[in-house]
Each structure stands twice: as structure tokens, then as C-alpha cells.
Amino acid sequence: MRKLLITVLVLAFMASAPAYAHQPVDLLKTDTTAAKGPLLVDGTISYAVRAAFSKAGEKKGFRAAFAQGDGLSVEYLIVDKKPENSLRPTQLPTLVMTSPKGTSLTIKFTERTKFPYSGVNYLYLARYQAVAEAGEYSFLVTAKRKASIILSVGVKEIPGEVLRGAKPTPSLTPAPATTPTPTPSAAATSTPAPAPAPTKVGYTMAQVRANNSASNCWSVIDDSVYDLTKWINSHPGGSGAIVGLCGTDGSSAFSAKHGNQSRPAAQLSSYRLGPLEK
Structure with a gap:
């Protein structure tokens, strides 16, 4: 009976606990802008984007893609240890998020909530949620001094795809010309192919x-x-x-x-x- 009660309590805690980003993405020194940084192919999937800075003025960025109407969820976290937990909000790296339409938003620190995860204590500093626009959101983090932060993006606890490098550009060299093969014309009495049936979209x-x-x-x-x-x-x-x-x-x-x-x-x-x- 006691063992059953403990199991029920553990399951109840797991059901009520918030979801945490599970797929780590480390920003590199070369990720100095959002365009140079990695692309999270589906921004609704849960990522933990980690950025470490060694000096003031250092910048790191990344992008996340969304479909129109997707849930946009961004959280700013630090590990509850020095030097990060001893820094004032004005001393921590700033996060500026820019929408596909060009609207920029500086994430403001509105809380300092503790929570443990995998044996490490973290602090929530900001949580932002909205309905996404279609396209890529850009994220740029600028350091005020030496510090490390974590940005949680998305909520779906499934594996996600991360792309690095510039998008491929079309080749400027024209493809070699080919000699078309004559196609016999259809007989005048042939029956035209039926038009494809319209694809059903949506739910009734x-x-x-x-x-x-x-x-x-x-x-x-x-x-x-x-x-x-x-x-x-x-x-x-x-x-x-x-x-x-x-x-x-x-x-x-x-x-x-x-x-x-x-x-x-x-x-x-x-x-x-x-x-x-x-």
C-alpha cells in the first residue's frame, strides 16, 4: 500500500511539472549574428540554446522557423551559481527577438523563480509566449560581461532538426542544352485523361x-x-x-x-x- 502511494505521488508530480527544453544547441564564437547562427527548423520543438560569453560586447545569435499560428514560447534561464546568480539584470546578456515582419522585442526580466532539473538548480528570469508569424524569428544575445545563459525555445518534447551554414544559392551556370525527343502527337480520336479529383482539405x-x-x-x-x-x-x-x-x-x-x-x-x-x- 505504501509503495502504491509513493508511485501515485511521483506520477502526480511528473504530470504537474513543467516541460523543459531537452535538445541542447550550443552557440559558437562564429555565430556572431542570427544569420550566421544555427536555424531551428521547427521552433515549436523544445530546444535548450546555450550561450557562453567571455567579455562585454560579445554577440551570438540564432534563428527559429514557425508556421502561421504556431505557439511561440521563449524562456530565459541561468544556472543558480556564481557569477550569473550574483549579477544584476542590467549586467546579464540582453536578448533581442525580431519577428519575420521586422518587429524587434527586447526580452525583459520579470521573475527570479528557482527550479531543479537533472541535479542542477536553475533560475527563470523571463518567460514569453505569443502566437507566431510565418517565417524565421531572429534571436541576438549581447553580453554585458562574462556570463553563460540558456534560452529555452519551444515546448514539444520530440527530436528536432538544427541546420548550420548558409542556405544553398542557385547555380549561375546554365544547364547544358539537350535535344528534345519528338513525342508522337495524340490521335484525334483519343479520349482526354480525366481531371484529378480535388484533394480534401480540413475536417468536418x-x-x-x-x-x-x-x-x-x-x-x-x-x-x-x-x-x-x-x-x-x-x-x-x-x-x-x-x-x-x-x-x-x-x-x-x-x-x-x-x-x-x-x-x-x-x-x-x-x-x-x-x-x-x-
């Missing part, structure tokens, strides 16, 4: 209604279909609020509860299946 309301339980929970929100099954037990407001949306159009309920709030919208986007077919 009937499919949504069929997934109306806690074990398979789909919902429509603002003309998009979401699979909320995994979110039921993680919802901060309780599972009942999500179960009530299963198999229905939950647009009004979501808007009434979370209208104009970027964080719930970013979390919701990670469960999107596709558009609602009309």
Missing part, C-alpha cells in the same frame, strides 16, 4: 462530433479543429472546462474565457489538427 463537423469524449476530445475554435485530449488533465482551470468542449464548437466558450490573451492562444495552437471544412 461530423468528425468533430464523433470525438466527443475525454479519451478522444476534438473541438472547433474559430474555424480550426483541435485535438484537446492531452490538454484535459493539464488545463490549469480543471479538466471539466475542456471536457465540456469535446465534440462541439467551443469558439464562444474559449473567447469568453481567454479572449485577447496570447498565452492560452499559443498553448491552443500546439493542438491544432487543421481547418474546419465547410
Whole structure:
């Protein structure tokens, strides 16, 4: 009985604990701009981007790609040890994030929350969430003095792809000319090939209604279909609020509860299946 109770408590803690970036990406001395730095091919996947600086003014950067409507999640962390934990916010490296449309944002330190992970104590200094634009976001870190930091990008705990080096450019040398092979013309009486059938895009309301339980929970929100099954037990407001949306159009309920709030919208986007077919 005691062993069972301990197991239940451990599982409950694991379910309530936040997700941590699991795939490390180290910024190199040559990554002096975002364009020269690595590209995180899918910015919704969980990465731990690590940057170490030896002097003031040193810069390091990277990029992360997103689709329109993806959840954008960025966290600024330091290890809870000297010299980092003894530096004032104005002495720590600055992080400037630039969107695909060119809007720049300097991440501000709004907290100092401790948490242990894999035997190491860390400090959260900032957490930012929003709905992403389509394209590549640029991240540039500038040191104020010697320090090391970690930038957590994305929340999906699955392996991700990281690209380094410049994008390939098209060759300026024209391809050798080839002599076309004559093709016999079709007979006048031949029957034209049928046009391909249109590809079905999206999900129907009937499919949504069929997934109306806690074990398979789909919902429509603002003309998009979401699979909320995994979110039921993680919802901060309780599972009942999500179960009530299963198999229905939950647009009004979501808007009434979370209208104009970027964080719930970013979390919701990670469960999107596709558009609602009309």
C-alpha cells in the first residue's frame, strides 16, 4: 500500500511539472549574428540554446522557423551559481527577438523563480509566449560581461532538426542544352485523361462530433479543429472546462474565457489538427 502511494505521488508530480527544453544547441564564437547562427527548423520543438560569453560586447545569435499560428514560447534561464546568480539584470546578456515582419522585442526580466532539473538548480528570469508569424524569428544575445545563459525555445518534447551554414544559392551556370525527343502527337480520336479529383482539405463537423469524449476530445475554435485530449488533465482551470468542449464548437466558450490573451492562444495552437471544412 505504501509503495502504491509513493508511485501515485511521483506520477502526480511528473504530470504537474513543467516541460523543459531537452535538445541542447550550443552557440559558437562564429555565430556572431542570427544569420550566421544555427536555424531551428521547427521552433515549436523544445530546444535548450546555450550561450557562453567571455567579455562585454560579445554577440551570438540564432534563428527559429514557425508556421502561421504556431505557439511561440521563449524562456530565459541561468544556472543558480556564481557569477550569473550574483549579477544584476542590467549586467546579464540582453536578448533581442525580431519577428519575420521586422518587429524587434527586447526580452525583459520579470521573475527570479528557482527550479531543479537533472541535479542542477536553475533560475527563470523571463518567460514569453505569443502566437507566431510565418517565417524565421531572429534571436541576438549581447553580453554585458562574462556570463553563460540558456534560452529555452519551444515546448514539444520530440527530436528536432538544427541546420548550420548558409542556405544553398542557385547555380549561375546554365544547364547544358539537350535535344528534345519528338513525342508522337495524340490521335484525334483519343479520349482526354480525366481531371484529378480535388484533394480534401480540413475536417468536418461530423468528425468533430464523433470525438466527443475525454479519451478522444476534438473541438472547433474559430474555424480550426483541435485535438484537446492531452490538454484535459493539464488545463490549469480543471479538466471539466475542456471536457465540456469535446465534440462541439467551443469558439464562444474559449473567447469568453481567454479572449485577447496570447498565452492560452499559443498553448491552443500546439493542438491544432487543421481547418474546419465547410
